[in-house]
Amino acid sequence: MTQIPDVPPASTFVIRFWHEWSATERRWRGRIEHVQSGRAADFVELERMNGFLQALGVMADDPTTPWKADE
Numbered sequence: 001m002t003q004i005p006d007v008p009p010a011s012t013f014v015i016r017f018w019h020e021w022s023a024t025e026r027r028w029r030g031r032i033e034h035v036q037s038g039r040a041a042d043f044v045e046l047e048r049m050n051g052f053l054q055a056l057g058v059m060a061d062d063p064t065t066p067w068k069a070d071e
Contacts, residue, residue: 011036011058015049 012035020029032049033040034056041052 011056013053 014033014035015030016032017028017030020027027044030043030049031040032043032052034052037056039052039056041048043049043052
């Protein structure tokens with residue numbers, strides 16, 4: 001018997017990046033939106049974006065994943 005996975009085989013995301021300026025610094029900010037659910041998250045660090053993906057079950061912390069954000 002084949003088990004149906006909990007995670008859909010494909011998900012669509014919209015990721016936006018932009019610069020923010022202040023008197024002392026310039027930094028990148030971002031927003032990621034999951035099209036199917038409408039959920040979204042703002043981030044400054046990529047770890048927050050990855051956490052959002054993992055919370056949706058898209059990028060499970062799997063040792064066979066070919067890349068990691070901290071590498």
